[in-house]
Amino acid sequence: AQKVTQAQTEISVVEKEDVTLDCVYETRDTTYYLFWYKQPPSGELVFLIRRNSFDEQNEISGRYSWNFQKSTSSFNFTITASQVVDSAVYFCALSEAKITGGGNKLTFGTGTQLKVEL
Amino acid sequence: NAGVTQTPKFQVLKTGQSMTLQCAQDMNHEYMSWYRQDPGMGLRLIHYSVGAGITDQGEVPNGYNVSRSTTEDFPLRLLSAAPSQTSVYFCASSPPRPANTEAFFGQGTRLTVV
Numbered sequence: 001a002q003k004v005t006q007a008q009t010e011i012s013v014v015e016k017e018d019v020t021l022d023c024v025y026e027t028r029d030t031t032y033y034l035f036w037y038k039q040p041p042s043g044e045l046v047f048l049i050r051r052n053s054f055d056e057q058n059e060i061s062g063r064y065s066w067n068f069q070k071s072t073s074s075f076n077f078t079i080t081a082s083q084v085v086d087s088a089v090y091f092c093a094l095s096e097a098k099i100t101g102g103g104n105k106l107t108f109g110t111g112t113q114l115k116v117e118l
Numbered sequence: 119n120a121g122v123t124q125t126p127k128f129q130v131l132k133t134g135q136s137m138t139l140q141c142a143q144d145m146n147h148e149y150m151s152w153y154r155q156d157p158g159m160g161l162r163l164i165h166y167s168v169g170a171g172i173t174d175q176g177e178v179p180n181g182y183n184v185s186r187s188t189t190e191d192f193p194l195r196l197l198s199a200a201p202s203q204t205s206v207y208f209c210a211s212s213p214p215r216p217a218n219t220e221a222f223f224g225q226g227t228r229l230t231v232v
Contacts, residue, residue, distance in 0.1 A: 004160075035220065045208065045223040091160060104149070104212050104221045105176065108160035 002027045004094050006109035013082050013116055021077045021112045023092030029053075033095040034068065034075045035106065040088040048090075051075065082116045089113050120144050124209050124224035131199040131231045139194040139227050141209030149212040150192040151221070154178065154205040161208060167192055199231045 003026040013019045025034065036048040049059060051068050059066045063080045079086055089111045095104040125140045143150065151166035153176075163176030167186040181203060183195040192211075196203060206228050210221040 006160075009158075037223075043206070043226050047220040047222075050220055093161075104210075104219075105151070105163055105166060106153075106161070106210075106221060108153075108162070110158055110160040 002029075002032075002094050002096065002107040004092050004107055004109035006090075006092055006112050008112045009110070010113040010115070013114070015084060015116055015118050016081050018078060018080050019082050019114065019116075021079075021090050021092075021114065023075045023077065023109060025073050025075065025092070025094045027094060027096070029096055033104070035093040035095065035104075036066070036075075036077050037091045037093065038088045039091065039111070045091075048077075079114075082114075084116050084118060087114060087116045122209055122211050122222050122224035124207075124227050126227060127225065128228050129230070131196075131229065133199060133201060133231060135199050136195070136197050137199065139196075139207055139209075139229070141192045141194065141224060142190050143192075143209075143211040143222070144190065145211060145213070145222065146189060147211035147213055147222070148189065150186070151176070151210050152182070152184065152192070152194045153208045153210065154203075155208060155226075156205050164194065164207075196229075199229075201231045203229065204231045205229060 005024045032053045034051045038046040065078045067076045091111045092109045093106040122143045148169045152164040153161040155161045162178045165184040167173045173184050206226050208226050209224040212221045213219050
């Protein structure tokens with residue numbers, strides 16, 4: 001069975017601090033996909049990134065960066081110079097690669113509530 | 119471009135009542151799914167569909183029925199609502215190819231069963 005663990009329930013930082021959100025996953029599949037979603041206070045789910053299991057390159061997008069390490073089954077997310085608008089719940093998710101016709105059976109972590117204060 | 123549309127946004131039901139949560143997408147996605155979000159538990163998959171006429175159970179299917187008669191619509195039915203079904207429900211869809219691209223989520227339906 002697949003499992004995603006986000007051990008940090010809540011993190012509070014002061015604006016402009018860097019913050020890393022941890023994600024550890026378990027799967028028996030050799031091919032799988034990892035995702036991060038953001039859920040702001042308004043409640044919608046915003047896609048941030050997808051990474052497949054064959055691509056261990058780290059990725060940077062503006063103030064966001066992701067560190068994927070298969071050796072430790074981790075897919076951590078770092079926000080540099082955090083801002084109040086980054087306050088949200090962040091979910092890490094894992095998808096098996098066996099679904100035909102596309103699509104995702106996503107297994108979500110329990111989420112990390114990030115609060116960025118002035 | 120509407121994307122994934124869920125109705126209603128809010129609903130209060132009495133125990134034992136039935137209702138249908140509607141989900142429609144206009145992106146011609148083959149794959150659609152329903153999740154529920156509960157505090158401290160993240161999102162959990164209820165049912166999913168890989169195309170019209172094909173549905174399957176997810177992690178927490180009990181108490182819910184689905185059908186997929188068209189590519190666009192994937193309604194979720196609660197036959198006899200229970201307080202344990204109080205939750206926020208999200209519908210999602212994904213493009214047909216390549217597999218495992220991002221899931222597009224609706225805005226959610228907040229359901230309270232009293």
